[in-house]
Amino acid sequence: MNQNHIKALALAVAVALSSPLALANDPFDELERESTRVSQSQQEKIEEFHAWLDNYLTEYETWRDDYTRNLDKERAQLINQWGSGEVSGSTKAVEYDSANTLKKVVDYENNEATISVLVDAKADGSAVINDLESFDIDGQTISMTNAVKEVALVDYSASQEKKEKQFVLDQLKGQLQELDVQANRLVNSGTGIPDSFIYERAYKKKLALIEATKPRLEAIAELFSQKRRELGLDDVQESLPKPELPKEEPQKENKQHKVEAAPELIEEKVQDASTKNQDRVELEKEAVKEETQQKPEVNLDIDKTIVPVKVEKKVVSYKVKLPENALKQRASQFTPLVEEESERWGINAALIMAIMHSESSFRPTAKSHVPAYGLMQVVPTSAGHDVNKKFRQIDAPMKSDDLYVPTINVETGTAYLNILDKSYLKSITNDESRMYCVIAAYNTGAGNVARAFNKDRSTNIRKAATVINSMTPDQVYQHLLENLPYDETRNYLQKVNSRIALYK
Template sequence: MFNSIVKSTLAVAIASALSFNIAIADDKFAELDQAVTKQKQSHVDKVVEFHSYINAYLDEYESWRDQYTKDLDAQRAKLIASWGEGEVSGKTKTVDYSEDGQVKTVVDYDTNTMSVSLLVDVNYNPRDMKQLAKKVPSSIDGQKFELEKLEFEEELNLYSPEKEKKETQFIITQTQQQMNELDIQAERLIRSDTGVPDSYIYERAYKKNMALIMQSKKRIDVQSKIYKEMRAKYGIPEEVIIAKESSPIESTPVNTVPIKVEKKKTGTLISAPTQKDDPKVQPQKKTETATAPVIAKKAPAVVSTPKVTTPKKVVKYNVKLPANSLKIRATQYQPLAEKESQTWKIDAALVMAIMHSESAFRPDAKSHVPAFGLMQVVPSSAGHDVNKQVRNIDAPMKAADLYKPEINVETGTAYLHILHDRYLKSIKSNESRLYCVIAAYNTGAGNVARAFNTNKSTSVGRAAKVINLMSPDEVYDHLIKNLPYDETKNYLKKVNGRIALYR
């Protein structure tokens, strides 16, 4: 009996072992089959798979950027509806609004000025002003002032063509900055030797740039619609607005309604009546208020006019900040610049000049790219380069880290080192290389190379051969004339001019 039980148990154990080994063998064969299948995968499939990976990687940042832009446009749209302009904080300017949106304070660190603006009815009285004045803080950026003692200026036409052009330029400039960042990202991918063909990276950057341009056109159209709606709301004739753009004659229509233009069946405008055509028409007397020209021979049919809202006006007070404001901030961060300059063998005066130009020494600065902190580092380009080449982290930096002065200055200075000692090392003249490094900090080494290569290649090696045949002054002048973005040209001028301030 015992032997029978033992034999039975042994048989079960052997069967289990055999089935287990067979399962393992099956798994191994399955893995082998997968490996063979992968080897048989066509080259085209492999390329598509890798391209999808690169796209997904880059799309993550671009989706975040697009959401940032969408939120910014929503904020600016509300401000335009109220103030006639969408003024928001930038890398060298802080803009704050009161909770009820009637008071705006602006500190411009580039011009070292501050302004306090009050949004009031066009027929305000002094009592209203005193009430609004109570909403204004007694000091801004450490500067104390008394609103009642300051001179002010008034702005009546909040929805003028000039205002609309200014806000359109904001979108254009932001789009160019974002296109610039796409160029830098493409260049970084090429230098990273990912295995993706350069042609694919360039094509992707081109398509993304075109998408940004198309998006900016839609953004401008939406913004233009807001201005038209506000002009209609306040009874500002579009005809007068358009005439003002092309004529030096100024006009300030008040509480008027746009004249509807009748058209013939052929689609041409009916000519305006003249004294010769109709003796009853008397010459108009000159008045202070301009109105839209009458362009119909017959009076239009009576139509119900939209209810016109009483317009608003802006009263603006300007305050000059203390002359030493910038120096106080600069002194605070000079030790950091000197420390990192020794670590990375970069001139401390250059680091300070870049901080001055990028953020006016404000650690909480944020641009509309967006870039962050004292040296305005973009997480996915300069931040990623430093992470990968210095910290051995193949990932973009976090915005929160870039608001920390120590990390930001370390990152910005390390990126200058990468530009100077790696990307642009083939440029022999130290002065010529300095000019190229400054420009590359803003627009990337590839765009600097493109300025010198007749075929617009981003090859630094090819560009260096041209640069090395030129004097430093010739290199500087060539950059100013041929860099792809005006912002970079102005950036080179500013930073180069400010280096002497910190030596």
Template sequence: MTAMVSPTSWSATDPFAELDSVVAQSHQTHEQKLEEFYAYVNQYLDEYEQWRDEYTAKLDAEKAKHIENWGTGDVSDQTTSVEYSDNDAVKKVIDYENNTATISVLVPADTSDAEAEKQLDTLSVDLDGDKLAMTDAQISQQEVDYSAEQERKEYNFIVEQTEAQMNELDNQAERLIHTNTGIPDSFIYERAYKKKMALVTDAQERVKKLRALYKAKRAELGIPEPVAESAQSTASEQALETTEQTAQAPAQVSPSEEQQTAALPASPVAEQTDEQTAKIPAPAEQESAKPAEIEPKQTAQAAPKPTTTPKPMKVVSYTIKLPEGSLKKRAEQYRPMAETESKQFDVNPALVMAIMHSESSFRPDATSHVPAYGLMQVVPSSAGYDVNRTIRNIDAPMEADELYQPPVNVETGTAYLHILNDKYLSAIKDDKSRTFCTIAAYNTGAGNVARAFNPDHSTNIRQAADIINSMSSDEVYQHLIDNLPYDETKNYLKKVSSRMALYQ
């Protein structure tokens, strides 16, 4: 395959190398040019995905460090701020969704309540530049926990993050199709499928490392290993099934697009044996992953204790309610931006404010684990790219640093709402129905909204619009709640819809 020519690739040893390359390109066949273009697009998208993978690996390393000491790997997300002391012995958590602040301290398990309470006078939380004392805090304590339940919590984090990242690959594919790049839909869908399968494979390795970490800590502390629950259907295993199905079933070409592109080849997963099918192992399973070998009456065996058992630790937590009006104070700071951008893009400002509230609790430095950034939680390679190309005439994703700037972030998020409302979902006639669909699409993409309505689960939004237009807005809302593929999006639709009334 011929390499792409860079404008800056001038050769010092052969001044005519670039010219020769251009001449060679002019003699390429149509098939060679297409192959080269596809490789260019693939490499272009790979750059962001490589960065995402590096971000995920760094996050896993951070969580593993905290699991070592705390039994859990709490980290910041879009609505929660988590900070640790340099020695990892103190954890500060501000939960903006539930309006609480908690400081937790690791202490020896034999520390008395009186000794633990002495720390209150020295503890405080910074909130929007103000120091909040913990003297009136509610106190609770628990032993550092390396149980199967705690392990499953961390396992669920990996499953949910993988689902969210796979959903973004679908969004990216839909964006490429709707922007008419000239690339066949089959190429785009197949690429998304392969990338999703790679995410599942990576998640397998992440879960193995997680399991090994918990197993090692239980052995170190002399905690019995939990018995594998092979027959029990758990919430996380059900989530896993959704993850696998999503990865194994690439979106099909919509009927309206079949005339313009070759059909997507049959998924190779259909030809796989059970052993070949990708699966993220659930926690507390045997390493052999063969539940049939587990005896029905098997009892948990204590792990061999190390020569010197570490001293047991416990977590003492101090929790206060955040001052009333703190969220409102942050909201008012960004209302002028929301109103300015809403006017520019003809979007309801109450919708912009409700999305900021739900996405980040009005925190410009918020980062989710997709990752998405800032006040309106924009993903650089999907919504950010869509706005760059459609509004700014820039054919490139956005940068994280840009999205941490409130004016840029609010402009981008509002412009994306405009694109969803006026472009992708414009065939929906009723304003209220279209708003419900726009809210859902902001979280999960227009393709998943279409799938919720189309009997064949295609991403054809015009086909879905015919169905939507035959329903009342209340019926549309309920249908979305009942049929959207992810619980996160269902909850998101509920939160944003209800919060719009706060900003009317």
């Protein structure tokens, strides 16, 4: 109770006692009424705070949804012309010319580049490329002398349609993970908001994302069907992809910490929702399906084989390998910066480099489809906000443009590793075991790491640490690979761990 309330209560008592009606009206009635007023005010403040948080998170989600719609529109235009909606990602740069008939793709993950030209099916196409003896990539001149030529018809087959749908599903999984990370950040930030509110909101938003994916997949199916009709190809009917998403297990109620009861309520709501609309069954059931040890996959049941009748366009491509030292040269630019931030935050420099290698292939301009930004692929509203609040005394997300600046990005990414290592996961006693968990948490959040070890699938990190501390580091590593809720995170852990040795 603040000073104003205390003064108000004192005044109420004084007035009541000095009044001629003091004997007729119990002063404690005034106290009770004032107490009720204060209590109501406090409840209103809580509700107001919840509304503020919801609006704050909704702002980011609205921006994310706008980004997704624009991306879908861009990819639809590319599919319409190229048969493929290939766009830049965290380890791939894609550029088109103004006429949208020439494409340059730099695949940093596989260390190769491809120049492609879109021409009529009967045209040669070589003339466009023959004039190009070399081209520049990141300041290096790449010769076309040893380029390997490939020619392919513009592809509107069922298998190509499946690839385009898989892009949407992969983006969905990344955005679902980000909701996990944001929920875990709020739980660990001590906002005073009940964990149940945070988890329930995150889960409802997951369902909304899953539901929003269905029309996106249908739009791709319709686009491919339309193109097949235009080109005189036999159409094909196929089932919608079925994303095998991680289960949100109900967390057992704890009498001392009632926050664990919320997911049970969410589970019931999901089951109710999945029975109301049969068209949603496969998408929503996968969100709450019993998690197995099998890797997630997309199943497409193809009823027919497409038989080409007429194809109007083809793609002539020339693929070249990038210099073997290209990755090393990019990495060397940031080694001094990484060593500086490593010492500052107490994080192994080899780990930072391995994460940077895996996240962006050492590209400051990298942007994923979550979206995340820069060298260490920082998400402004989760890792960026965490670092801002804890170390910069700014309770707000970072600006995406700032994350393209190497010094800011590496500082932020390494500071976030510090938060994971020294705060969220500090109860894990073995350094190697904790490192494996930090790597996984950097990708999917500490809460999902906890879920991998807790039998009730709760996000309680201290509870998970008890299990982790009873294992050897090798056992922890294998357990993560077998039990992390997202296949992407399992692959990420293997990738980063295997690359640490490259930078020691």
